[in-house]
Amino acid sequence: MNVSFLASIILFAGSIDSMDVSIIPENWIFGYDCLIDASAGGKWINNHPVIDSTGIDAAVSVRIESQEVDFLATGAIQSDSISRVLFRRGRGSVKWPGTPWIGAGVYLNDRQPFIAGLSNPVVEWGWVDIDSIQGYGLSSGGILGFRGEYLIQLTHGDTLTQLDVHSPWMGFLGVDYSRAQLRTYDSIPDENIIVNVLSVRGDFRYFSPWLIVAGADGEQGKWAVSGEIREYSPFDTRWGSIEIVPGIHFAGNNIEFPGSAFVSGQKVITLGAFLESRRYFASAGIKGMVDLESDSLSGVSASAGLISRAGVAWDVIFDYYADGDYRTVISSVTSDSYASAGIAVEIINDSSRVTGSASYSPRDDVCAELTVSGDIDDSLQPACGLAVSTALGPVTGLVRIDWNYADSPSFRIDLRGLLK
Amino acid sequence: MIRIITSSIVLLFLLIVGCSLFIPREIPPEQGNRLVLWLPGASSVQVLSDWNEWGSSVAAGGTINPVLDRMERDESGYWTLDIAGLPGGVYRYVYFVNGYKWIRDPVNPETAAFEGRIVSVIMVPD
Incomplete structure (x- = not known):
């Protein structure tokens, strides 16, 4: 049926x-x-x-x-x-165009809260379960290029209110303001989470400051500041550039944000240097972090990537933290249109694992890939997987077989398509 | 003496071959603002990002739309996606290869995290 x-x-x-x-x-x-x-x-x-x-x-x-x-x-x-x-999912909105314009809409499971930030968003996708979110919104814009929206969403008996105001790009400056308030009644008794976020980005020809200031009403210590100086390139040629990026990430002791952008009590200063080539597939970056409160986030992260003329793709990631934890990932894959072979080594503190892979593509839209991995110590703990994927127009197919040393082989068949 | 000469020739050969593995490939001539990935053997490559709700996967249902922001491949194995129309801002993104594998942009040194995975970050100017 x-x-x-x-x-x-x-x-x-x-x-x-x-x-x-x-x-x-x-x-x-x-x-x-x-x-x-x-x-x-x-x-x-x-x-x-x-x-x-x-x-x-x-x-x-x-x-x-x-x-x-x-x-x-x-x-x-x-x-x-x-x-x-x-x-x-449902959405119905109407708009009276012109200058200024106004609009209104009703939404069902269509608007998940999300507030962009620097590298990590202030409010992450998935903060609230999108199923059963009913929303009602009013929007307006056109006056001096500003636009804004007021949105009330009801989810599982809780109320989420979001106000967003965006300025136009004023040649050298753009400003966005967001206020999100979650008032819980059912999921958690009587919780009131408020996020006020002011995002300012500038462009002063030789450098671009980006600043995000966040705060909540009520108690002290519910604030956070993140800022970076972008696009400062002391070395800039036709080959490429080295961008120096200083930054700060400070947060009060009582901040509660439903995302990864701000951690309570965090006081971190960062300095990054990123090499990007305009002519070649090559890049490298190093970023140092100093945690002024504790050493938990102090450390160095480095990455480098290169695709060579010989058809070998290299990728290296290295993270080292002041508490002694470290991770290194080195991978190398050589490819052509029909086949590829690669090896990757991942070292996390005392454990290390090596993965070998090989793929074969009999035609452009079909690829079969075999991976075999094992620990580089006595335990070995081998695992292997075989995946055959295809993409025929708007339909993709995937057959996977995975085997882990401690378990029976598992398989999965997946067929996805968008028919119009 | 012959052994030393032979060893030197072999070492020189290995050095030349080894160095050639690290001579970077040229990026094809750019047309607008594009993401470019060289991966000749893949059957499909999509870009999942903040700007497309991670392939619609964060929306109700959780299924990644198989054609959303799918990259186009040329004969040389370059996959490209035009992102010129994006509004200014900071976006996290990742390449979704063969319908199951997430890989960060190997030639973008800036990284962030999404659901425990290492992803790439791009800043789009206004």
């Missing part, structure tokens, strides 16, 4: 082409697609494959866009241990 229902949905999606959609005004864009993910996995037990999981996820999206409207509706059918039909 489920398969036939799925088939009917796909046929419906595929037959919209022939439908009369003349009710849609000419300047509106009408689109639809069906994203399918079918998978099966299991283990090889007593010389027989035993499938222990299967799943089909088919999501049909219909989209209508214009200068005035933006509608999206995504319905999905999921079939694994049980089958269900759900309205996965």
